[in-house]
Amino acid sequence: MDEAIVLKYDISPDDFTRAGEASSDVKGKLKQLGVSPEAIRKVAIAMYEGEINMVIHANGGEITVEITPVDIKMVLADVGPGIPDVEQAMKAGYSTAPDEVRSLGFGAGMGLPNMKKYTDDMAIETKLGVGTTITMIVKM
Amino acid sequence: MDKFYHSVRLDSELCKGCINCIKRCPTQAIRVRNGKAQINGKFCIDCGECIRVCPHHAKHATYDKMDVMKQYRYTVALPAPALYSQFNNLDDVNIVLNALLLMGFNDVFEVSAAAELVSEATREYLNHHEDNLPIISTACPSVVRLIRVRFPNLISHLLPLNPPVEVAASLAAQRAMQKTGLERQEIGICFISPCPSKVTYSKSPLGTEKSQVDHVLAIKDVYPQLISHMKAVGEEAWDLATSGKIGISWGRSGGEASGLFTESYLAADGIENVIRVLEDLEDQKFTNLKFVELNACNGGCVGGILNVENPYVAEVKLKRLRKYMPVARSHMDMEDHVEEMIPWTTGVQYEPVFSLGGNIMESFARLNQVERLCKKLPGLDCGSCGAPTCKALAEDIVRGQASENDCVYYLRENLHKLSEEVSVLADDLHGGDKGGQETLRILKEYIQRISDEMSLLDNRDAEEETGKHNNSGGL
Numbered sequence: 001m002d003e004a005i006v007l008k009y010d011i012s013p014d015d016f017t018r019a020g021e022a023s024s025d026v027k028g029k030l031k032q033l034g035v036s037p038e039a040i041r042k043v044a045i046a047m048y049e050g051e052i053n054m055v056i057h058a059n060g061g062e063i064t065v066e067i068t069p070v071d072i073k074m075v076l077a078d079v080g081p082g083i084p085d086v087e088q089a090m091k092a093g094y095s096t097a098p099d100e101v102r103s104l105g106f107g108a109g110m111g112l113p114n115m116k117k118y119t120d121d122m123a124i125e126t127k128l129g130v131g132t133t134i135t136m137i138v139k140m
Numbered sequence: 141m142d143k144f145y146h147s148v149r150l151d152s153e154l155c156k157g158c159i160n161c162i163k164r165c166p167t168q169a170i171r172v173r174n175g176k177a178q179i180n181g182k183f184c185i186d187c188g189e190c191i192r193v194c195p196h197h198a199k200h201a202t203y204d205k206m207d208v209m210k211q212y213r214y215t216v217a218l219p220a221p222a223l224y225s226q227f228n229n230l231d232d233v234n235i236v237l238n239a240l241l242l243m244g245f246n247d248v249f250e251v252s253a254a255a256e257l258v259s260e261a262t263r264e265y266l267n268h269h270e271d272n273l274p275i276i277s278t279a280c281p282s283v284v285r286l287i288r289v290r291f292p293n294l295i296s297h298l299l300p301l302n303p304p305v306e307v308a309a310s311l312a313a314q315r316a317m318q319k320t321g322l323e324r325q326e327i328g329i330c331f332i333s334p335c336p337s338k339v340t341y342s343k344s345p346l347g348t349e350k351s352q353v354d355h356v357l358a359i360k361d362v363y364p365q366l367i368s369h370m371k372a373v374g375e376e377a378w379d380l381a382t383s384g385k386i387g388i389s390w391g392r393s394g395g396e397a398s399g400l401f402t403e404s405y406l407a408a409d410g411i412e413n414v415i416r417v418l419e420d421l422e423d424q425k426f427t428n429l430k431f432v433e434l435n436a437c438n439g440g441c442v443g444g445i446l447n448v449e450n451p452y453v454a455e456v457k458l459k460r461l462r463k464y465m466p467v468a469r470s471h472m473d474m475e476d477h478v479e480e481m482i483p484w485t486t487g488v489q490y491e492p493v494f495s496l497g498g499n500i501m502e503s504f505a506r507l508n509q510v511e512r513l514c515k516k517l518p519g520l521d522c523g524s525c526g527a528p529t530c531k532a533l534a535e536d537i538v539r540g541q542a543s544e545n546d547c548v549y550y551l552r553e554n555l556h557k558l559s560e561e562v563s564v565l566a567d568d569l570h571g572g573d574k575g576g577q578e579t580l581r582i583l584k585e586y587i588q589r590i591s592d593e594m595s596l597l598d599n600r601d602a603e604e605e606t607g608k609h610n611n612s613g614g615l
Contacts, residue, residue: 020466
């Protein structure tokens with residue numbers, strides 16, 4: 001089997017100003033690899049929303065991106081509080097973002113719904129007090 | 141350095157001496173004399189309202205023309221964040237940045253990147269100055285000038301950090317010298333600006349001795365050339381963008397505050413609104429605010445008069461551009477010496493230009509005179525005398541810059557009174573009054589006075605006629 005290209009990113013919760021840089025980096029690398037623009041756009045948006053969530057809500061964590069000729073798999077694993085009600089969290093408009101970041105455009109409550117919309121597959125594993133892992137796949 | 145330099149100018153040929161600008165100026169800095177508008181440099185804050193409102197397009201902003209860059213061996217463009225909001229269908233700021241290079245600049249340094257550094261420094265400043273809240277933004281030069289002349293109690297609340305354009309210019313100059321080995325004077329740092337207030341800032345800055353910005357171009361001048369180069373930017377565009385959500389947001393009202401990660405801020409735009417907020421701040425009506433962002437132009441910098449796009453459309457475009465950007469891409473630990481480039485090196489002094497006299501006693505006496513004069517004047521604020529309000533005329537009179545006879549209504553009333561007295565005297569004469577000769581003499585005196593007043597009116601008209609033919613008037 002072909003070797004996948006693997007990219008790993010440490011998402012720090014301490015510097016909010018760096019939130020979103022990992023997604024930017026992945027976008028740049030996908031462009032260099034010559035991946036189709038539609039796939040790049042989907043990956044960029046889905047990963048951006050997930051990365052921001054990790055910083056705002058979940059004390060950071062680690063993102064792993066695996067690129068194969070068939071698809072791009074993103075695993076976002078955080079060490080946050082976990083999601084008490086996944087169905088509620090997936091509702092458009094529902095947000096637990098703090099007020100301080102809303103003037104930057106965050107807190108619209110569209111993060112998880114967008115992640116589902118722009119990916120071909122999405123799975124959420126969550127445990128209260130331990131953390132959440134979201135796995136998403138975008139086909140080439 | 142002229143501390144009252146201004147970049148708003150009048151084209152006297154086009155000025156009709158109407159009252160639009162004098163009524164609209166927020167500091168009542170304009171008078172119509174000899175049929176032409178004149179701006180009092182001490183009161184003017186370069187907000188550009190007179191430029192916006194003049195129906196004859198007689199008011200202009202001065203800024204540099206594109207060919208001013210030819211005198212330098214190496215040039216760096218500093219695009220304002222507002223520039224990105226002027227184009228339709230732009231989804232990547234790199235296109236604009238690459239186009240600037242194609243236009244002939246050797247390098248480009250985003251003002252929005254420097255803005256993120258200033259936001260970082262501001263967050264730190266707020267943390268260390270919790271006893272002096274609220275802190276007032278100093279990015280808008282017109283607001284700082286307004287506070288300097290009219291709100292001295294708020295001077296201590298000003299954020300003593302250089303505006304992003306200044307930090308960008310310092311960093312760009314440093315980088316250019318390191319890269320090319322050229323002397324500073326061979327390098328041209330050129331800001332692409334949404335407003336004339338920044339032109340004034342570059343020639344006469346507040347908070348620093350000399351600005352590192354060498355020239356200021358207008359967005360509307362650069363726009364047509366830039367569009368054609370943007371079309372030529374191909375797939376091989378370089379990744380030059382170094383700013384994120386925070387930097388891009390500075391172009392719109394509320395954007396500077398959004399980089400502070402706090403809820404307790406106020407963002408006001410439009411000079412009339414700014415003045416209201418400042419007056420309430422002076423009266424200490426807001427006690428729970430950390431930060432006050434003030435923009436003289438409606439909508440923020442995207443509302444500056446050198447822009448092409450409608451400010452509210454531009455705001456939406458900035459929101460779209462920033463949507464999937466990282467929160468910030470420029471950080472203070474990335475640049476050398478930046479801690480020295482950000483804080484102010486000189487203070488802002490109160491300039492009591494609105495004082496009526498040289499000291500309290502004199503001002504008090506003059507204040508009384510002003511009150512008395514206001515009672516005599518008709519209170520119509522018609523502008524015919526060339527001052528925006530009767531009270532302004534009264535103040536001008538007391539300062540020795542105008543006279544009661546400038547008021548057309550005042551003259552008319554005097555004439556009215558005189559002719560009444562003349563007719564009373566004429567009746568006396570007719571009635572065979574004993575002191576006939578004396579009455580006749582008084583009558584002649586009154587008639588002389590009437591013709592004197594009439595000729596004053598005639599003089600005014602004559603002055604205005606000559607005013608139209610000469611090129612007098614202006615700043």
